[in-house]
Amino acid sequence: MNILDSKIPEGQLEEKWTKYKASQKLVNPANKRKLDIIVVGTGLAGASAAASLGALGFKVKVFCISDSPRRAHSIAAQGGINAAKNYQNDGDSVGRLFYDTIKGGDYRAREANVYRLAEVSNNIIDQCVAQGVPFARDYAGMLDNRSFGGTQVSRTFYAKGQTGQQLLLGAYSALSKQIKDGNVELFERREMMDLVIVNQRARGIITRNLTNGELESWSANAVILATGGYGNVYFLSTNAMNSNGAAAVKCYHKGALFANPCYVQIHPTCIPVHGNYQSKLTLMSESLRNDGRIWVPKDREVAQKIREGVLKAKDVKEEDRDYYLERRYPAFGNLVPRDIASRAAKERCDAGFGVGKTGFAVFLDFKEAIQRLGKHKVEERYGNLFQMYEKIVDENPYETPMMIYPAVHYTMGGLWVDYELQTTIKGLFALGEANFSDHGANRLGASALMQGLADGYFVIPYTIQNYLSDQIYDDAKVSNQSIEFKEAIEGVREKIEKLMSINGSQSVDTLQRKLGNIMWEYVGMGRNKEGLQKAIVMLKDLKEEFWKDVRITDNSITMNQELEKAIRLADHIELAQIIALDALQREESCGGHFREEHTTNDGEAKRDDENYMYVAAWQYNGDNIEPIMHKENLDYQFIKVQQRNYK
């Protein structure tokens, strides 16, 4: 039997979730108090899950890598959150949101999960309003919406350009209340070091206290992983410095399957790299593409002059500019989906038309918008973004065009989960960006916030009970002093000691940059067989290099940021390997995964639905042994699969 049982309920699409809720097993209120749940991560998914489960009466322990749950990187989402409220009366519905999400994900997501996501999207808005999230309002005092990411309806709710922040603070406040009430215990500055499995069930975790370096063991009846994505494998990404995929890798090592690692979303409107010392990239809202026009010079020599600083962008004549998105995609123009816009920018720069000091940037020009709308209107719409750009780049975007370049932004892949968000390890659940379930091969704008909160507020509080209902009786209560915990803690200690004793010649950052370069070069926006094979070899070498040559000079037992980074990097290299493997096996182009061999005649992505309409889930098979791939076939029963076309 396939180990991937997605447990999708029977029945019509619209009825599945309702039926599931009506028939699932529940935990008696008196018993909830006896059940411990560990939540790792305090972003939207983690905080909302911990708050909801705490409110239900479970005993929750929540672990946060930063000094406060409010730091989680969900906070950086700017644009908004989708919901099928149809407040604008423009024809939106749960069905349409579902359809848009599936189509946007290039038909690589599970229908039932996505439909459920669309269904609970409305509850999220109500919940957040009740929490005091200051969503934008219109003059009648009603919730305002905007259109986002090329959809035909206005369904995006927003709070200025800080929607992620406000939603996270909403979840954080709900969590804070539960902490105050004693239902949830918060442990900050803790990083998960290992998952502990007892009798084939997830029973606890090992954490490292980042303040004093102590290793701690925690037992529970279930473990929820909400640790976000792994974009930082690419070194330069829009992810926060502490965001990492290490916790997910620990679970992968313990037997949880890792699904679709190759689906990595590249965001087209980031501020370009300006030097090799750069630590991360800054994202600017996609909404800029609503009014900005993207171009590069038509002539390579002109581009060269701009790079050298001899010629200014504003002095390039109109007829010498190549508005390549408008030229190639006349119907959608500058508003094509993220993956298409990103690839087109890379294509132009690789062909030698790029601008900026490094040659890896394209112009995003507001001259026409300023002429059409007036500076005032442009300022009203994008003022804060322009200001941010000016702070970073020191150029005034009202006068000279902005420069942008794509950067890794979000990872659709993650731990494989079933309909109940349970991984292949019993008792281990994965939420939010850490799982793979809802976005398929590509995520639409304003959907990440929706998914994180849907999982945390409205899915896991139900589905986890179905698992926990029989965990009261048997030997479900495990002590954190048991042999399994002691072994796990010993394993972590050995690993740390090994890292500390290498004493090589390269700093962690140097090696991390090397990893990033390999990934961006060969497993980035455009991939091909040859490059991927090369990357796999290089990654193997890098792994060896790392374990031989990393240097950690800080040997103190207190806070040790070098060691933290090294531990994460070790896992990121492993993760990079399965990303490359997954990208190699997927002989098609879909969503965030673009294989240069698989294109239509005019260079567009070409899907292969016949052979690749499946989820690839990777099973760990031991150190330096190729993992085993399992397939979960995607069976589209309710919608018709179509080719994406934005021409």
Add this chain to the structure above:
Amino acid sequence: MKLIQISSITKKIALAAFGLFLLLFLPVHLGINLCILRDDGGLWYRAASHFMGTNYIVKVFEIVLMACVAFHIIIAIIITIENFFARPVRYKVRIKSKTSLGSRYMIWTGGIIACFLVLHFINFYFVKHGLIEGKYTASIEKVDAFFQENAIKMQNGELSDEKKNALIAQYQNISEVSSDKMDKERKNLINLTKQEVKKYCGEDFTEYEPDFYTMSIELFKNKTYSIIYLLVFIALGLHLSHAIKSLAQTLGLSHKTYNPFIVFVANFYAIVIPIGFAIIPLAIMF
């Protein structure tokens, strides 16, 4: 560190409320002070001093005012100490954030004003309560009445020889009193030392009052005192420049419509009042 277990905001509100009362008193004091500039030989000024010194309502207010001063100072000190201990390890580089001068040095300007207040009390308030000797004034009418009373007693043979001699001496003295010991309208004796009071008004005469006018003029003629006085009022200006805006902030009064009014009052207090006070020594000195 907490010296008293009251909310920091409550303390601030109390500080503001006591300060508010002091603010209300300032124009009154200024009004009286300005009388000194009237070219009437101190007539108005003395009349005002007399009113302030004898009216019962004013006397009640005086107690309230003193209490306000005391509480304002005590709370300010408590707040400052508590706030100091909120940062036990100080920065190496001093805080450079943009803040108004007045707000930053509130406790210092307050301290300067408090020191001046002590000096002021020594010069005037203590004199009034007989703790320190100053200059005195007495109504000639009252001195006359007191003399008549004693004269009748003498005629009735009720006075001892000693007192008889004293009364005769007083009679001689007062008839020889020089004109600078009398005000323009020749209704009051002025500029008297305690000894002179006894000399001109008799040993047992009690209805004399401090001669604030003469004392003020004398003080202001002293350049050192005048310069200190001017500096103190610069400090007061700084103190007031923050005081009223801060008061509004502490009491939660912030509204688009009323804010300009608050700013107006604040500026009025910060500029007009200290200038009003400062005019006096300048006018007297030059």
Add this chain to the structure above:
Amino acid sequence: MKFKLNIWRQKDAKSKGYFQRYDIDNISPDCSFLEMLDILNESLVDKFEHPVCFDNDCREGICGMCGLYINGQAHGPDSGVTTCQLHMRRFTDGQTITIEPWRAKPFPIIKDLVVDRSAFDKIIQEGGYISVTTGGVVDGNSIPISKEKADKAMDAASCIGCGACVAACKNASAMLFVSAKVSQFSLLPQGKIEAKTRVQKMVSKMNELGFGGCTNTYACQAECPKSISRENIARLNREFIIAKTTSEELF
């Protein structure tokens, strides 16, 4: 560009700290302040020295994790930005830069430039929320909120909890932080129900944790990377007075 750095080093909470001099060269003016520290740390690792610990996360000015007191200013000389968004072009070549951690009694130092700001979480836990649990809420549009109020609430809510207000305040007061949260909820109808208890509990927690009191100097507003207005403090005071004088327990 070249800089002389004067950095506070402290091994752990209990050890005694000291200032260490470092010279750094070849810094691009486009480099961010934290990237400059990254470069310094790499050079320290090269020399087998211990790198400088400092808190940072999103590096785009929204998470509130970073925060250094640079040459006498919280988040350094630029206005309206966090330390991660401060760029080296704001300094002059050859300048001496003194970097200190946030200093306040409720923010004990963990190591080097890293401080413990969990005091902020404790204040929020006292009442910085609306006590709804998941589910069972009304439709979002059934609570109309005027645009003006929603916008004001949003302005207050944009606080990132970095602690610059405390660091910049001569009294190490957390009033701007507390007032931002109190304001956000007192402006919204949803928050009105618990308004009176919220303000009292949060203020008393703030005092208990050892933050100083507000003396209205507004250094907090000047250094706040999100430009949170001091008007919020006035609103907090007003809410506090109302709560103290009209709370149900009194009558």
